[in-house]
Amino acid sequence: xxxxxxxxxxxxxxxxxxxxAYYIKKENHxxxxxxxxKEAGAGRGTTSKSAAAxxxxxxxxxxxxLAASSVNFYEHLQHExxxxxxxxxxxxxxxxxxxxxxxxxxxxxxxxxxxxxxxxWDRETTQKNVPNLVTDFTHDEDRELLNLVPxxxxxxxxxxxxxxxxSLVSFYEQxxxxxxxxxxxxxxxxxxxxxxxxxxxxxxxxHIWQKAKISGVETTDGTRFDANTxxxxxxxxxxxxxxxxxxxxxxxxxxxxxFQLKSQKFSIFKAPPAFSPNPLPFTILPxxxxxxxYNPNEETVWIGAADxxxxxxxxxxxxxxxxxxxxxxxxYGIYYVLSKYFPIFENIRVDTAWAGYYTYNTIDKNPYVFRxxxxxLIICTGGSGSGIMKADSIGRITAALYYEQKEAKLFxxxxxxxxxxxxxxxxxxxxxxxx
Amino acid sequence: xxxxxxxxxxxxxxxxxxxxAYYIKKENHxxxxxxxxKEAGAGRGTTSKSAAAxxxxxxxxxxxxLAASSVNFYEHLQHExxxxxxxxxxxxxxxxxxxxxxxxxxxxxxxxxxxxxxxxWDRETTQKNVPNLVTDFTHDEDRELLNLVPxxxxxxxxxxxxxxxxSLVSFYEQxxxxxxxxxxxxxxxxxxxxxxxxxxxxxxxxHIWQKAKISGVETTDGTRFDANTxxxxxxxxxxxxxxxxxxxxxxxxxxxxxFQLKSQKFSIFKAPPAFSPNPLPFTILPxxxxxxxYNPNEETVWIGAADxxxxxxxxxxxxxxxxxxxxxxxxYGIYYVLSKYFPIFENIRVDTAWAGYYTYNTIDKNPYVFRxxxxxLIICTGGSGSGIMKADSIGRITAALYYEQKEAKLFxxxxxxxxxxxxxxxxxxxxxxxx
Numbered sequence: 001x002x003x004x005x006x007x008x009x010x011x012x013x014x015x016x017x018x019x020x021a022y023y024i025k026k027e028n029h030x031x032x033x034x035x036x037x038k039e040a041g042a043g044r045g046t047t048s049k050s051a052a053a054x055x056x057x058x059x060x061x062x063x064x065x066l067a068a069s070s071v072n073f074y075e076h077l078q079h080e081x082x083x084x085x086x087x088x089x090x091x092x093x094x095x096x097x098x099x100x101x102x103x104x105x106x107x108x109x110x111x112x113x114x115x116x117x118x119x120x121w122d123r124e125t126t127q128k129n130v131p132n133l134v135t136d137f138t139h140d141e142d143r144e145l146l147n148l149v150p151x152x153x154x155x156x157x158x159x160x161x162x163x164x165x166x167s168l169v170s171f172y173e174q175x176x177x178x179x180x181x182x183x184x185x186x187x188x189x190x191x192x193x194x195x196x197x198x199x200x201x202x203x204x205x206x207h208i209w210q211k212a213k214i215s216g217v218e219t220t221d222g223t224r225f226d227a228n229t230x231x232x233x234x235x236x237x238x239x240x241x242x243x244x245x246x247x248x249x250x251x252x253x254x255x256x257x258x259f260q261l262k263s264q265k266f267s268i269f270k271a272p273p274a275f276s277p278n279p280l281p282f283t284i285l286p287x288x289x290x291x292x293x294y295n296p297n298e299e300t301v302w303i304g305a306a307d308x309x310x311x312x313x314x315x316x317x318x319x320x321x322x323x324x325x326x327x328x329x330x331x332y333g334i335y336y337v338l339s340k341y342f343p344i345f346e347n348i349r350v351d352t353a354w355a356g357y358y359t360y361n362t363i364d365k366n367p368y369v370f371r372x373x374x375x376x377l378i379i380c381t382g383g384s385g386s387g388i389m390k391a392d393s394i395g396r397i398t399a400a401l402y403y404e405q406k407e408a409k410l411f412x413x414x415x416x417x418x419x420x421x422x423x424x425x426x427x428x429x430x431x432x433x434x435x
Numbered sequence: 436x437x438x439x440x441x442x443x444x445x446x447x448x449x450x451x452x453x454x455x456a457y458y459i460k461k462e463n464h465x466x467x468x469x470x471x472x473k474e475a476g477a478g479r480g481t482t483s484k485s486a487a488a489x490x491x492x493x494x495x496x497x498x499x500x501l502a503a504s505s506v507n508f509y510e511h512l513q514h515e516x517x518x519x520x521x522x523x524x525x526x527x528x529x530x531x532x533x534x535x536x537x538x539x540x541x542x543x544x545x546x547x548x549x550x551x552x553x554x555x556w557d558r559e560t561t562q563k564n565v566p567n568l569v570t571d572f573t574h575d576e577d578r579e580l581l582n583l584v585p586x587x588x589x590x591x592x593x594x595x596x597x598x599x600x601x602s603l604v605s606f607y608e609q610x611x612x613x614x615x616x617x618x619x620x621x622x623x624x625x626x627x628x629x630x631x632x633x634x635x636x637x638x639x640x641x642h643i644w645q646k647a648k649i650s651g652v653e654t655t656d657g658t659r660f661d662a663n664t665x666x667x668x669x670x671x672x673x674x675x676x677x678x679x680x681x682x683x684x685x686x687x688x689x690x691x692x693x694f695q696l697k698s699q700k701f702s703i704f705k706a707p708p709a710f711s712p713n714p715l716p717f718t719i720l721p722x723x724x725x726x727x728x729y730n731p732n733e734e735t736v737w738i739g740a741a742d743x744x745x746x747x748x749x750x751x752x753x754x755x756x757x758x759x760x761x762x763x764x765x766x767y768g769i770y771y772v773l774s775k776y777f778p779i780f781e782n783i784r785v786d787t788a789w790a791g792y793y794t795y796n797t798i799d800k801n802p803y804v805f806r807x808x809x810x811x812l813i814i815c816t817g818g819s820g821s822g823i824m825k826a827d828s829i830g831r832i833t834a835a836l837y838y839e840q841k842e843a844k845l846f847x848x849x850x851x852x853x854x855x856x857x858x859x860x861x862x863x864x865x866x867x868x869x870x
Contacts, residue, residue, distance in 0.1 A: 145635065146644045194745050200580065207768045208723040208742050209581045246746040248687055248797035252678075288643040307643050309810065310629050311681040333642045362683035363798075363858060375744065423798060430859065 009227035017233030019395025043169030049356025055160035086164030129274035444662035452668030454830025478604030484791025490595030521599030564709035
């Protein structure tokens with residue numbers, strides 16, 4: 001078995017892993033930092049499957065902090081450093097019925113006080129500003145059957161939009177490599193190596209009376225990566241690596257799907273007067289978690305739905321390595337809702353579709369960055385569907401944890417208490433604005 | 436398919452499930468409450484695999500409250516009601532090195548203030564009182580290899596011991612049946628039925644625009660149990676039932692093993708002067724989580740170990756229905772430690788062994804009692820290895836949650852805020868005294 005030795009091994013070249021690699025290497029160029037990934041390139045796992053939307057609006061203060069600082073950094077790269085991340089600041093448009101609006105009202109007023117740019121529109125204004133939108137179903141005979149709710153309000157959150165995750169991951173990857181960082185692709189971890197320290201060669205070590213440490217990982221091609229510290233940035237694969245060690249990732253993977261529709265009809269979303277020259281914002285329907293993103297250059301729309309109850313964790317019938325989209329889910333699910341609120345979607349068929357995984361922190365829906373008790377093992381995970389927009393902060397926080405710093409410095413010199421994202425001393429609020 | 440209808444269906448006739456059934460039925464005899472279990476009788480799953488020890492000493496205030504009230508109830512049954520639960524109040528003896536003692540000191544002084552009966556012994560007293568114990572390894576050549584630590588202190592917690600879990604479960608079962616409660620054995624749940632409300636007969640219901648509800652369960656023998664409310668008291672099987680619904684149990688199953696040794700030599704533990712007429716307390720070694728319980732009537736010792744790091748969750752190679760003890764774990768693991776602290780165990784072979792599962796709440800190690808968001812589904816779980824000693828309280832709290840009462844009345848009229856064990860409004864301290 002060939003062995004590669006390093007100081008720090010990061011598993012996962014997604015946006016959390018590459019950002020972490022970059023910030024660890026940046027602090028100490030002499031450190032031998034290695035990233036491995038099962039895919040053929042960076043950001044090709046769940047990072048590439050996402051709707052790639054971003055926003056700085058969350059009900060959890062910590063989530064707002066993580067996202068705002070990361071988005072500031074991305075804008076800094078795009079505008080000052082002229083590194084094209086494909087940022088489209090289209091905003092998010094949250095269509096809400098009375099009940100949902102009331103539930104968010106407190107958080108929204110808090111964000112207003114923090115001067116996060118947003119507008120609240122009543123039904124009439126929403127109706128006027130959003131092309132093709134139906135806001136009232138009083139006389140729709142399917143109203144009861146489909147549980148349709150009216151659009152009573154909408155909230156336009158402006159510092160939001162979408163970006164190109166591949167450009168973002170590539171930025172971190174290139175900078176990491178420039179400093180001498182090494183990345184190995186096509187390396188799938190078979191298992192994390194937990195060994196006795198020292199080993200005395202008994203079968204089934206480590207035994208309960210032995211000290212244990214992580215030596216590294218073994219990959220399916222028979223390579224062994226030895227590291228002083230192992231960092232897992234493995235998203236939905238984390239349980240598969242940690243469960244055999246009896247360590248809880250505190251997350252569960254849940255499949256999420258995106259459906260792309262293509263039609264010249266969508267040009268009505270290109271630059272509606274209320275948003276011109278921008279296109280229609282990333283739009284969230286008032287129930288069932290359906291959302292869509294219009295891509296002006298391609299005349300496509302990407303559509304997803306935050307299905308929760310009934311959508312299994314770790315879909316047992318399919319391998320986690322190859323999640324498949326289900327046409328039924330669009331045809332019997334999303335379509336019925338979407339074509340009611342936006343009749344333009346009627347009779348347009350799905351062009352292409354794909355699926356990835358949310359790595360869900362089901363308790364508070366904030367990320368986790370923690371050290372496994374007494375081990376040389378760090379885990380950063382729990383993007384919960386909003387990982388890309390927090391990735392810069394997560395990289396800095398994971399690096400700070402690695403360097404045993406209590407405080408991380410986020411972009412813009414924002415201090416962040418590293419322990420706030422830990423398991424034991426966690427200090428986060430429950431996130432209510434999840435899609 | 437034959438269908439059985441009821442108001443409340445409780446899956447799991449272990450100690451959490453039967454206690455819950457009893458308290459729900461007690462409050463309203465007219466309610467049709469049904470319990471089902473895959474085994475042929477009550478308490479034959481993990482309840483029967485445990486070391487069946489009890490104590491009222493925990494570092495989490497909530498855990499102390501749950502256990503103290505339950506143990507008070509068990510003593511009430513045994514002593515006032517003359518229902519033999521096989522209670523043996525032998526105490527627990529925690530053997531500790533300096534470091535561990537210091538870590539527990541704050542909690543111990545708190546418990547002293549609460550007048551929980553306990554004694555703290557120095558090394559000399561411990562040495563004098565505990566037959567066959569070795570407290571000092573300064574001159575032991577294996578000290579470094581085995582990471583042996585001295586016994587600097589011991590804590591004797593007196594309101595603790597062990598009981599017969601079968602008698603306890605049977606008490607709840609008999610009382611439940613007397614009130615007209617029904618129990619079906621040999622019924623293994625194949626799946627929990629999540630259905631659209633109302634169903635309109637589309638494939639793959641419920642869709643995202645439909646209201647969903649739990650209709651009940653389907654068992655592997657083709658029976659359907661329809662219920663207005665489903666309660667899962669399924670311990671380590673909970674993930675297997677909830678993951679397909681995309682609901683997190685917030686627990687992970689971890690195999691735990693017990694090894695029985697039989698020898699006349701163990702009679703030295705029968706009534707040592709310091710404990711007479713009681714036997715040696717349930718004894719916990721100062722490291723590696725090894726503990727043992729001496730059974731005076733059988734001259735047997737039950738030995739276990741709280742192996743944590745390296746012991747997988749959901750052992751992937753073995754079915755969760757049939758966990759097997761591993762002789763290697765005793766021979767290369769426990770034996771090396773145990774025979775150093777108690778040389779009497781040298782050269783005694785394992786007589787019999789068995790294995791069960793801890794249903795671990797890996798975050799705070801207190802139980803969970805919660806309603807799944809927006810569904811007619813209640814989950815009580817997370818015994819984390821100390822479920823039997825809290826079962827009476829858990830049954831009362833789960834019943835209170837079912838009846839939508841904010842406050843449960845524990846035995847002795849102790850009020851308990853039901854929400855404290857929920858997911859969203861959880862208010863518990865991290866438990867440090869876990870074995």
